[in-house]
Amino acid sequence: MEEIGFLGMGIMGKAMSMNLLRHGFKLTVWNRTLSRCDELVEHGASVGESPAAIIKKCKYTIGMLSDPAAALSVVFDKDGVLEQIGPGKGYIDMSTVDAQTSSKISEAITSKGGYFLEAPVSGSKKPAEDGQLVILAAGEKALYEEVLPAFDVLGKKSFFLGPVGNGAKMKLVVNMVMGSMMNAFSEGLVLADKSGLNSQTLLDVLDLGAIANPMFKLKGPSMIQSSYSPAFPLKHQQKDMRLALALGDENAVPMPVAAAANEAFKKARSMGLGDLDFSAVHETVKGSKSSG
Numbered sequence: 001m002e003e004i005g006f007l008g009m010g011i012m013g014k015a016m017s018m019n020l021l022r023h024g025f026k027l028t029v030w031n032r033t034l035s036r037c038d039e040l041v042e043h044g045a046s047v048g049e050s051p052a053a054i055i056k057k058c059k060y061t062i063g064m065l066s067d068p069a070a071a072l073s074v075v076f077d078k079d080g081v082l083e084q085i086g087p088g089k090g091y092i093d094m095s096t097v098d099a100q101t102s103s104k105i106s107e108a109i110t111s112k113g114g115y116f117l118e119a120p121v122s123g124s125k126k127p128a129e130d131g132q133l134v135i136l137a138a139g140e141k142a143l144y145e146e147v148l149p150a151f152d153v154l155g156k157k158s159f160f161l162g163p164v165g166n167g168a169k170m171k172l173v174v175n176m177v178m179g180s181m182m183n184a185f186s187e188g189l190v191l192a193d194k195s196g197l198n199s200q201t202l203l204d205v206l207d208l209g210a211i212a213n214p215m216f217k218l219k220g221p222s223m224i225q226s227s228y229s230p231a232f233p234l235k236h237q238q239k240d241m242r243l244a245l246a247l248g249d250e251n252a253v254p255m256p257v258a259a260a261a262n263e264a265f266k267k268a269r270s271m272g273l274g275d276l277d278f279s280a281v282h283e284t285v286k287g288s289k290s291s292g
């Protein structure tokens with residue numbers, strides 16, 4: 001493939017870029033906070049001075065930004081993607097956003113003759129480093145096929161889900177389930193502890209039964225230690241719960257479990273835990289149990 005542009009060197013963007021570099025892709029990167037590009041440069045990437053400059057240089061550009069406001073900002077603001085996008089250029093937004101945000105970006109890009117693909121991912125920092133993400137693409141099929149060599153490096157499996165919006169919706173459904181599970185898991189850990197059970201034994205029992213899953217296995221031991229080094233920041237999980245609940249509103253789907261989980265993530269943010277891993281929602285349960 002030709003040189004790829006990459007916007008957003010956060011936890012995920014950096015891990016994905018490093019992986020592409022390791023596999024021989026030529027990369028030009030940009031980040032709002034420029035210093036976050038340094039490590040990439042040490043590993044052979046070039047730096048672009050703005051999203052527009054990246055689009056001008058590269059046939060394909062990937063975005064991995066925090067939320068809808070950031071995804072819109074790099075496209076529509078001054079020196080943004082829209083200033084240089086046009087025929088023969090493709091923009092692939094891999095951020096987790098809502099379908100409306102994705103459609104707005106898609107319409108603006110295609111109206112200038114460019115190609116657009118949304119491609120949010122399932123999987124976190126480690127799968128991003130190891131090329132084990134699950135890619136949920138939707139939009140321009142021809143662009144999807146052209147960038148498959150990069151997706152094959154970034155992920156263990158890519159899905160093409162049809163028109164723009166379907167990737168965003170699939171990702172929000174998945175993260176809504178994950179956020180609800182994390183809250184149930186946190187309550188289980190605290191309940192076991194407060195009722196005199198051994199936490200590690202609970203993890204062992206869970207791991208042998210029907211609800212065994214990689215998330216409990218990975219996060220459980222550090223949650224017991226109250227250690228929440230961020231792989232998936234809690235503030236982003238709360239954003240995803242909020243966007244999933246809005247999708248539920250649009251479709252008149254009752255989601256009391258997700259709504260309660262969202263409240264717990266909001267409580268965690270109000271406790272200053274937003275930049276920690278989303279498993280830090282555990283602290284909201286520990287707090288309420290010990291105060292009562």
Ligand SMILES: NC(=O)C1=CN([C@@H]2O[C@H](COP(=O)(O)OP(=O)(O)OC[C@H]3O[C@@H](n4cnc5c(N)ncnc54)[C@H](OP(=O)(O)O)[C@@H]3O)[C@@H](O)[C@H]2O)C=CC1
Pocket residue numbers: 007008009010011012013031032033034036064065066067069070073074094095096097121122123124125231232233236237
């Ligand atoms: N971490 C994870 O496990 C996963 C995250 N995701 C999703 O991927 C996306 C990125 O997540 P992650 O890397 O963890 O997040 P981070 O918070 O680590 O990084 C966010 C990135 O967005 C940039 N950014 C934020 N606001 C703006 C803005 N207004 N203009 C330009 N750039 C901006 C940040 O730039 P700066 O450095 O300047 O702040 C940074 O590059 C999110 O949508 C998240 O929900 C999806 C799957 C897994």
Ligand SMILES: O=CCCC(=O)O
Pocket residue numbers: 096121122123124175232
């Ligand atoms: O959006 C983040 C997903 C994190 C994960 O799948 O482990």
